[in-house]
Amino acid sequence: EAQVTQNPRYLITVTGKKLTVTCSQNMNHEYMSWYRQDPGLGLRQIYYSMNVEVTDKGDVPEGYKVSRKEKRNFPLILESPSPNQTSLYFCASRSANYGYTFGSGTRLTVV
């Protein structure tokens, strides 16, 4: 089944404790992206990648890192999480001319 798998689904952590949210797709898509979604603010792009070893900042990259060492994986790293990073996060992938397929989401709470 074609899908984007992200883990974990739910995470509660403390301020400053490094964490990684994993994302993997099995559709051989070149383009992958991370979004956060907050009430009243909609989907905001954090980082995106157009192919292996090619990443770039989206609209809200501060406090986040990503890597794209393999085509299928695109992890999101929070080196020192803060409470303002409490949000619903989505990983998504697509091929060049089509829309995104989204992962199931990760609800992160930073206390």
Added chain:
Amino acid sequence: GQNIDQPTEMTATEGAIVQINCTYQTSGFNGLFWYQQHAGEAPTFLSYNVLDGLEEKGRFSSFLSRSKGYSYLLLKELQMKDSASYLCAVRDAGNNRKLIWGLGTSLAVNP
């Protein structure tokens, strides 16, 4: 600047027809997408328009007028399960073909 406008909320009755409008002002245009998102879940793809006109897919249809910067999503024979947020997104024509997202229209279907 880049801007997408959709109504914030709409209500409709089960079995009825509802039209959700989207207007956009973007520096480039390379297609318009509609997504459905149930609360707490991932957005799922509904439709894609790149040329003017109506695209029909079962109970859902989507219309595009590029000259007017306007699209609508038409939902027929509404069901309770259609209660969700509907997101309009425009793909930019730039090199990264970024998606610009509207904030979504929350549709409540009442019995």
